Amino acid sequence: MNNSAVNTTLLFITVLLVQVLVCNHINFLGYINPYVYILFIMLFPIRTNRTVIIILGFLLGLCVDFFSDSGGVHAAAAVTIAYIRPVLLKFSFGMIYEHQSIKFSNTELGNRLIYISLFTVIHHFVLFSLEVFNISKIILILQKTLFSSIFTIILCFMSTILFSKKRR
Amino acid sequence: MQQIINFVIRNKTFLLFLLLFGVSLALTIQSHSYHKSKFINSANFFTGGVYKQVNNIGQYFDLKSENQKLLEENNRLKSILFNRETDTLKSFYADSTMYSKRFKLTPAVVYKNSYSATNNYLTINKGKKDGIQQDFGVITSKGIIGIIDNTSNSYARVQSILNTNSRINAQLKKTSHIGSLRWDTKSPELAQLKDVSKFAPVAEGDTIVTGGQSTIFPKGIPIGTVNDFVLDIGGDTYTINVKLFNDMTNVGHVYIIEHLDREEIETLQNPVNE
Numbered sequence: 001m002n003n004s005a006v007n008t009t010l011l012f013i014t015v016l017l018v019q020v021l022v023c024n025h026i027n028f029l030g031y032i033n034p035y036v037y038i039l040f041i042m043l044f045p046i047r048t049n050r051t052v053i054i055i056l057g058f059l060l061g062l063c064v065d066f067f068s069d070s071g072g073v074h075a076a077a078a079v080t081i082a083y084i085r086p087v088l089l090k091f092s093f094g095m096i097y098e099h100q101s102i103k104f105s106n107t108e109l110g111n112r113l114i115y116i117s118l119f120t121v122i123h124h125f126v127l128f129s130l131e132v133f134n135i136s137k138i139i140l141i142l143q144k145t146l147f148s149s150i151f152t153i154i155l156c157f158m159s160t161i162l163f164s165k166k167r168r
Numbered sequence: 169m170q171q172i173i174n175f176v177i178r179n180k181t182f183l184l185f186l187l188l189f190g191v192s193l194a195l196t197i198q199s200h201s202y203h204k205s206k207f208i209n210s211a212n213f214f215t216g217g218v219y220k221q222v223n224n225i226g227q228y229f230d231l232k233s234e235n236q237k238l239l240e241e242n243n244r245l246k247s248i249l250f251n252r253e254t255d256t257l258k259s260f261y262a263d264s265t266m267y268s269k270r271f272k273l274t275p276a277v278v279y280k281n282s283y284s285a286t287n288n289y290l291t292i293n294k295g296k297k298d299g300i301q302q303d304f305g306v307i308t309s310k311g312i313i314g315i316i317d318n319t320s321n322s323y324a325r326v327q328s329i330l331n332t333n334s335r336i337n338a339q340l341k342k343t344s345h346i347g348s349l350r351w352d353t354k355s356p357e358l359a360q361l362k363d364v365s366k367f368a369p370v371a372e373g374d375t376i377v378t379g380g381q382s383t384i385f386p387k388g389i390p391i392g393t394v395n396d397f398v399l400d401i402g403g404d405t406y407t408i409n410v411k412l413f414n415d416m417t418n419v420g421h422v423y424i425i426e427h428l429d430r431e432e433i434e435t436l437q438n439p440v441n442e
Contacts (some may be wrong), residue, residue: 017218020218021218021222024282027283027284027417030284030355030356031284032284033284050181051180051181051184054181054184054185054188055184055188058188058191058192061192062192065192065195066210066212066214066215067210067215067218067219067280068210068282068285069199069210069282069287069288069289069291069325070196070199070285070287071195071196071197071198071199071200071287072191072192072193072194072195072196072199073192073196075188075191075192075195076189076192076193076196079185079188079189079192080185080189082185083181083182083185083189130193130196131285131286131287132286132353133196133200133286140353
């Protein structure tokens, strides 16, 4: 096992436990929970194979589903964002992404915020559509998406700033 | 053939995505029907074990409120016991073998509870090896919680009344007009009693109890009080908003009810040679 595999496994477990043991029980104002586990998919090293990202995203979503008794909604949402990740990367970072030379720690804050926000909103929309599973309750879906997204974006943005490696 | 293989190789990411998305969609749809979500549930060895470890730490924090609940329940039971008109002394030594037994109760601890999703479940620390099976009722000292829908060896998953799939037979306490208790996902404090006949004399503050028509709960377990009610558009039935006695956001200890005559009743209701 090389170093990056160990790191990934550890990060996987940490993110999973933080999500199911802490974030699933916040219930701010009765029903608003952040879903910070998408950080794992968001910040996965850019140059890795897309297949790996999709499979890992599915596994992570499935594990969250196991803990929160939600069928397959997290798995579906996580697979979706893992699949469209390159598109979002290109949209938010533009040319730098084309050259395959970016690292999340030295991107601009604005770009990073756009990336995180788009990522989160898409994920939450898929998640809540499948969870409610009733198109006539679209208002409820959008409302849940909006409030949870705000919460998740704030937490994700803060943690990328807090845990990013120091620039030399 | 060559072309098919080429096509698969070229689109392998997209096909993988479709495959995994399909799998998760299937799991989602499956979870919407009762008794079918065998695979994804938190009552398995791994997740149950993790929740157990966390509960071992967390349970100390609400010891005080749990003690208070126990005290209240003891108080209520004692006051029933002491206010009986018949021979008090005899009832002190009442043994369970003296009655014909119809219900068996098992205490359990809640490891995981949720109330913010549209389909909520609880995980408890009793399972097959404690004799727990599907379709046993779960209550607290204050009122009902839900129905067991999945069991593993040492854990079980409870479909909470805060679940859009849940249907529980309930009635007005004073007149026995029955209805079916559901949840419309709006508030964890309110459940909806539907299909109550328009001839029922409903008033705000009336007590709603379980109906005893199903073979899951005994008759007369408290559910809640009438918060408000409307006549349905059809004009024949009421929909009643029931304010639950239980605080579903704070459930610690529960009792599992096993109806010992269930099989007998069910064979009577569904004769085999029809």
